[in-house]
Amino acid sequence: MSHNGIWIVAEAAEGDLKSISVELLAAARPLADALGQPVGAVLLGHEVSPLAQKLIAFGADRVIVADHAALQPLRTEPALETLTHVFEEFTPEAILFGNTPLGKDVAGRLGVRFGTTLTTDCTKLEVVEGLIHKTHPVFGGSNLTVSTSEIRPQMATIRPKAFARGTEDAGRSGEVIPFAVDDAWVTSRTTVKDVIREAARKLSVTDAEIIVTGGRGMGGPENWHLIEGLAAELNAATGASRAVVDAGWRPHGEQVGQTGKTVSPKLYVACGVSGAIQHLVGMRSSRYIIAINTDAEAPIMKVANVAIVGDVHEVIPHLIAEFKAARQAAAV
Amino acid sequence: MRVVVCLKHVPDTNEPKRYDPETRTLVREGLQSIINPMDDYALEQVLQWKDSHPDLEIVTVTVGPEAARDTIKKALAKGADRAVLVTDSRLAGSDYLGVARALAAAIQQIGEVDVLVAGVRSSDSDTYQTAPATAELLGWPQVTLGKQASLQTDDRTVVVERDVEGAVEVLTVGMPALVTIGKIATEPRLPSFKGIMAANKKELKALSLDDLGLAADQVGAAGACTRVVSILDPEPRPAAMTLTGAAGEVSRKLVEYLHGEKLV
Numbered sequence: 373m374s375h376n377g378i379w380i381v382a383e384a385a386e387g388d389l390k391s392i393s394v395e396l397l398a399a400a401r402p403l404a405d406a407l408g409q410p411v412g413a414v415l416l417g418h419e420v421s422p423l424a425q426k427l428i429a430f431g432a433d434r435v436i437v438a439d440h441a442a443l444q445p446l447r448t449e450p451a452l453e454t455l456t457h458v459f460e461e462f463t464p465e466a467i468l469f470g471n472t473p474l475g476k477d478v479a480g481r482l483g484v485r486f487g488t489t490l491t492t493d494c495t496k497l498e499v500v501e502g503l504i505h506k507t508h509p510v511f512g513g514s515n516l517t518v519s520t521s522e523i524r525p526q527m528a529t530i531r532p533k534a535f536a537r538g539t540e541d542a543g544r545s546g547e548v549i550p551f552a553v554d555d556a557w558v559t560s561r562t563t564v565k566d567v568i569r570e571a572a573r574k575l576s577v578t579d580a581e582i583i584v585t586g587g588r589g590m591g592g593p594e595n596w597h598l599i600e601g602l603a604a605e606l607n608a609a610t611g612a613s614r615a616v617v618d619a620g621w622r623p624h625g626e627q628v629g630q631t632g633k634t635v636s637p638k639l640y641v642a643c644g645v646s647g648a649i650q651h652l653v654g655m656r657s658s659r660y661i662i663a664i665n666t667d668a669e670a671p672i673m674k675v676a677n678v679a680i681v682g683d684v685h686e687v688i689p690h691l692i693a694e695f696k697a698a699r700q701a702a703a704v
Numbered sequence: 705m706r707v708v709v710c711l712k713h714v715p716d717t718n719e720p721k722r723y724d725p726e727t728r729t730l731v732r733e734g735l736q737s738i739i740n741p742m743d744d745y746a747l748e749q750v751l752q753w754k755d756s757h758p759d760l761e762i763v764t765v766t767v768g769p770e771a772a773r774d775t776i777k778k779a780l781a782k783g784a785d786r787a788v789l790v791t792d793s794r795l796a797g798s799d800y801l802g803v804a805r806a807l808a809a810a811i812q813q814i815g816e817v818d819v820l821v822a823g824v825r826s827s828d829s830d831t832y833q834t835a836p837a838t839a840e841l842l843g844w845p846q847v848t849l850g851k852q853a854s855l856q857t858d859d860r861t862v863v864v865e866r867d868v869e870g871a872v873e874v875l876t877v878g879m880p881a882l883v884t885i886g887k888i889a890t891e892p893r894l895p896s897f898k899g900i901m902a903a904n905k906k907e908l909k910a911l912s913l914d915d916l917g918l919a920a921d922q923v924g925a926a927g928a929c930t931r932v933v934s935i936l937d938p939e940p941r942p943a944a945m946t947l948t949g950a951a952g953e954v955s956r957k958l959v960e961y962l963h964g965e966k967l968v
Binding site: 472473477479480481483484487490491493500505511516517518520521560561562563569578579606625627638649657660661662668673678679682689691693694695698 | 837
């Protein structure tokens with residue numbers, strides 16, 4: 373059986389593609405071009421077919437739309453069963469997932485079914501002599517391993533925000549293929565009791581392009597208006613160090629580091645964070661790092677692009693004022 | 705009721721790592737090792753279940769080197785009842801599927817298991833996939849990324865709270881099932897002196913591939929689907945531009961820099 377196409381598993385929410393879908397297409401397109409193969413996208417959900425054209429506009433050549441009421445919201449077992457059937461039929465060269473809750477739940481189990489394994493949380497993918505070389509940070513990014521596989525399909529999950537989004541070309545053409553979903557595939561042994569949206573936390577650290585993180589140097593939860601004020605100016609998510617979460621100042625969902633989230637934003641602003649190794653492993657692949665700390669020798673200052681030696685309580689209000697002024701000047 | 709907890713023996717995050725240039729595998733000699741931090745939270749969650757259900761049996765299962773015994777003893781000292789260590793030189797170089805095959809085979813030997821609990825990920829290879837692959841081999845459902853899980857013995861379910869993309873989901877899964885646990889609200893307990901003494905009398909059973917009926921080509925480097933091409937150091941970060949002085953002045957310079965780099 374011939375294996376063909378670099379396939380991505382797209383994700384959608386609230387009637388739109390999630391950013392990871394566009395990032396997956398940006399990762400897949402150069403691989404497909406190097407191998408002379410098409411890019412396929414699988415879209416699972418309910419009433420999601422209007423999003424197929426957007427996947428094409430961002431680089432997909434063919435889009436499989438598996439539409440079923442029970443695929444919204446998407447749960448592990450229905451996703452796994454449906455994807456198994458899709459990929460049995462379309463026999464990919466490679467399958468890419470986001471290293472998202474869906475990818476973490478489904479990709480490894482799908483690999484077991486196809487007798488292959490995947491490389492997870494990849495930060496770079498390239499074709500070398502016809503094989504996909506996958507770069508994956510280990511030990512929290514203290515080393516990078518490059519691995520490859522002769523077994524098809526080759527599989528990987530990609531780190532959110534590690535691949536720059538491509539540009540949208542509304543005129544691009546591609547094929548949309550509806551895929552009938554059998555009721556038997558979408559049963560689940562897991563039931564949803566409740567979903568609690570954290571309204572105050574609009575943007576999560578794993579989704580944000582910019583993160584403003586506060587550490588113990590912030591002094592106390594009463595000073596968090598500074599972190600929130602700066603984050604609001606930058607349209608950023610707010611993050612927290614482990615010390616701050618353990619002290620109960622911030623919820624664990626905001627924690628960046630070994631026992632929290634691993635993030636790779638465009639810009640990471642660390643305020644009063646000393647930068648213990650357990651924190652650095654969660655954020656050192658950020659593209660730009662700004663650190664504000666009174667201690668010029670703190671480990672965070674060594675990984676920063678810009679290290680501000682100063683007191684967060686003095687510097688952040690000035691920063692907020694500067695951004696406000698710049699924004700108002702731009703608006704005039 | 706019986707709960708199995710997966711424990712991985714991992715190098716301490718603070719330790720510098722060295723790789724064998726030939727095999728491209730980690731040189732473990734001389735490395736300080738610890739219980740994978742997420743597995744320690746998973747164990748703590750299960751110990752809390754046992755606090756309120758004393759008849760619950762906790763069995764830990766580890767795939768790793770002989771040296772993992774030290775890690776396992778700590779778990780026994782904290783309150784796990786018995787332990788299984790799958791150790792075999794032919795396991796070296798396993799990818800997560802090889803480890804999952806060994807775990808699944810070991811779990812099947814333990815007898816009837818109601819819940820399998822593991823940390824959401826390991827601090828070394830960081831794949832998130834070993835436990836789900838094990839559940840796939842066992843044919844069990846899973847709930848991953850848990851931050852709190854409660855055992856419902858009456859209807860044989862586990863209720864799991866998980867953090868996903870700006871929301872907390874509460875899911876119920878029927879037994880047998882896999883639950884993966886990340887950081888929970890309480891820090892892992894320390895073993896008591898009594899616990900340490902008791903641990904020496906608890907069963908720690910070592911199993912080889914032959915004991916599990918696994919062929920050497922299903923695990924280890926021989927069974928791995930991926931091969932490592934190279935191991936690189938991360939690209940060095942550019943030297944920091946250090947700004948010192950009055951808060952107003954450094955703020956103005958930073959904003960200028962961010963505009964210059966088109967970051968804001």
